[in-house]
Amino acid sequence: MSSSLSDHDHTAAPLERHDSGNITKKATASSVDLHEDIEHGEGPIGALPIPPVDKRRAGLHRALSARQVSMIAIAGTIGTGLFLGTGRSLAQGGPASMLICYSLVGFIVYITLLLLGEMATQYPVAGSFNAYAVRFFSPSYGFALSWNYWFNDAVSVASDLTAAQLVLQYWTTWHTWVVSLIFWVFLVAVNAIHVRAYGELEYWLASLKVITVIVFIILGIVVNAGGNQAHEYIGGKNWHIPGAPFVGGFGGFARVFVTASFAYGGTESLGITAGETKNPSRNMPRVVKFVFWRILLFYILSILLMGLNVPYTYPGLSNKETTTSPFTIVFAMAGSTVAGSFMNTVILTSVLSAGNHALFAGTRVLYGLATTTPPQAPAIFGRTTRAGVPLLALLATSSISIICFGSSFIGSGELWGWLQNIVGVSxxxxxxxxxxxxxxxxxxxxRQGRPLSEMKFRAGWTWPWGPYFVIITVTALIIIQGWSSVFPHFSAVDFVSFYIEIPVMIFMYFAWIIIKRPAPLSARPTTPQETQVEPSQKPGILRRVWRRVAYSDAVDIRTVDLRRDEHEEEPEDVADDLEREAHLKGRWGPLWKVYYAIV
Incomplete structure (x- = not known):
């Protein structure tokens, strides 16, 4: 098969299960037919975003392995939210609030990841849940969501670069913005090379983070049991100091939800990698099932040990000027400033990893917006280099990060807090x-009578309550987490950082639906006779205005196309599965199981 088709294999129409030769022929024919439709402006009803065919460009490449995708999911979650954001959570809500909130949000996100896994395995495309919102819910809502999430990723890069300045303040306060600038140039350069460069960098940085968290858990137990500089047993003393374990009452408790959401943010971008994942029908379910349990385990144990070992009153834990990592504090308690400096260095690499992940995800979201039908972003952002990198989308996403340099005027700690709120709500x-x-x-x-057995991945235990649970609980979190910005005293800046994205989403939804008036992707094409209206039958101006304002593009579940864009295994995918099965059933099967579990 040609390189062009292999790069765009996620655009092929559904294929029947035949021998590899037939599969290749059908994939070629369907891809050509489909792209001819797109070139003539005749996008298929219910289709997901489809990358354009460009003889000179390679499009997105399926070059991320299961090993890299697993670590990308971990890297997207174990980052500044865990290493640095927990200091803010502990100072504002106390140890009990932090443990409860992170546990609740972790369970909600796990259910969300299972729901996303079902769709991403069935339709592995660039755009992920943004594309699924367009296809299954509403094109206008999908437009607003996609731009909101792109802004979220762009601001996340700025947040991570600001976090780098906070980490550096452990050693010096002299021109910390210089390191942010160096990090920015490095991240843009890595993402501009090839998706494999991004995947490999993320793999090793994420590996370092996982090892660090494991060491922290072991060290935290030792420190609590008396292996600290004071040589005293700590136990649960910090849960009984004045004001603990719930600091700030209900307002402090509610405020931790948004920092927890910031910390867990990134798991949903796992679906964005589906369009560039090898053998997605097999690898995506593996990643969804196993990765998040590891992440949840890391979070809960780490947060429990932080609350036990670090008092919420620790100097410099979180204020306007700085935020100190509880990880660094515990390492310093265990030995010396050298141990603290080592941990701080690791946190600095995690900041780099988190920024790398956010920049990749934001670039792919913007690329998906530019290549969907109809386009929801300038088509120029859909162009890729020969290496498969959407370079202009990359530069546009990275340019938002310039706001991180505003820390010189606002204070790194306060700016990072605002960015945390914005990203958490997003x-x-x-x-x-x-x-x-x-x-x-x-x-x-x-409704369309398709058997559940045809789903490539199904989280059966979440049927039918899973979507309802996610919608209701997360909506409740969005509403209550800004409590502290209203009571007991109203803070306009905090209130805006908590809720600014909601009116922006509403405005973008109505702007798109009024200006573009998109048809739902489940709508059937109208005939020329249906579109012709007699002059005497034309409605008045008030009625036309009302029709435009009250228009709905909600997708009809009875007619939405569930077969278009389904991924069918390529010969390479089948060969990969056979090779894995041969390894597991062979003489060295137990060793291969250990290898696959670790790698």
Whole structure:
């Protein structure tokens, strides 16, 4: 098969299960026919975003292995939210609030990831849940969501670069913005090379983070048991100091939800890698099932040990000027400033990893917006280099990061807090949207009579309550987490950082629906006779205005196309599966199981 088709294999129409030769021929024919339709402006009803065919460009490449995708999911979650954001959570809510909130949000996100996994395995495309919202819920809502999530990723890069300045303040306060600038140039350069460069960098940085968290858990137990500089048993003393374990009452408790959402943000971008994942029908379910349990385990144990070992009153834990990592504090308690400096260095690499992940995800979201039908972003952002990198989308996403240099005027600690709130709420909006898309997807699947056995991955224990649970619980979090910005005293800046994205989403939804008036992707094409209206039958101006304002592009579950864009295994995918099965059933099967579990 030609390189062009292999790069665009996720655009092929559904294939029947035949021998490899037939599969290749059918894939070629369907890809050509489909792209001819797109070139003539005749996008298929219910189709997902389809990368354009460009003889000079390679399009997105399927070059990420299961090993890299697993670590990308881990890298996207174990980052500044865990290493640095927990200091803010502990100072604002106390140890009990932090443990409860992170546990609740972790469970919600796990259910959300299962819902996303069902759709991403069935339709592995660039755009992920943004594309699923367009296809199964509403094109206008999908437009607003996609731009919101792109902004979320762009701001996340700025947040991570600001976090780098906070980490550096452990050693010096002299021109910390210089390191942010160096990091920015490095991240843009890595992402501009090839998706494999991004995947490999993320793999090793994520590996370092996982090892660090494991060491921290062991060290935290030792420190609590008396292996600290004071040589005293700590136990649960920090849960009984004045004000603990719930600091700031209900307002402090509610405030931790948004920092927890910031910390867990990134897991949903696992679906964005589906368009560039090898053998997605096999690798995506593996990643969804196993990765998040590891992440949840790391979070809960780490947060429990932080609350036990670090008092919420620790100097410099979180204020306007700085935020100190509880990881660094515990390492310093165990030995010396050298141990603290080592941990701080590791946190600095995690900041780099988190920024790398956010920049990749934001670039792919913008690329998906530019290549969907109809385009929801300038088509120039859909162009890729020969290496398969959407370079202009990369530069546009990275340019938002310039706001991180505003820390010189605002204070790194306060700026990072605002960015945390904005990104946290944006993550929550994405989770609600995954729930909405999954709700309509599952209803359409049942309504159209397709057997559940045809789903490539199905989280059976979440049927039918999963989507409802995600939508209701996350909506409740969005509403209550800004409590501290209203009571007991109203803080306009904090209130805006908590809720600014909601009116922006509403404005973008109505702007797109009024200006573009998109047809739902489940709508049938109208005939020329139906579009012709007699002059005497034309409605008055008030009626036309009302029709435009009250227009709905909600997708009809009875007619949405559930077969278009389904991924069918290529010969390479089948060969990969056979090779894995041969390894597991062979003489060295137990060793291969250990290898696959680790790698």
């Amino acid at each position: 993550n929550q909006i994405a989770w609600v949207s995954i729930g909405l898309a999954s709700w309509k997807f599952r209803r359409a699947w049942i």
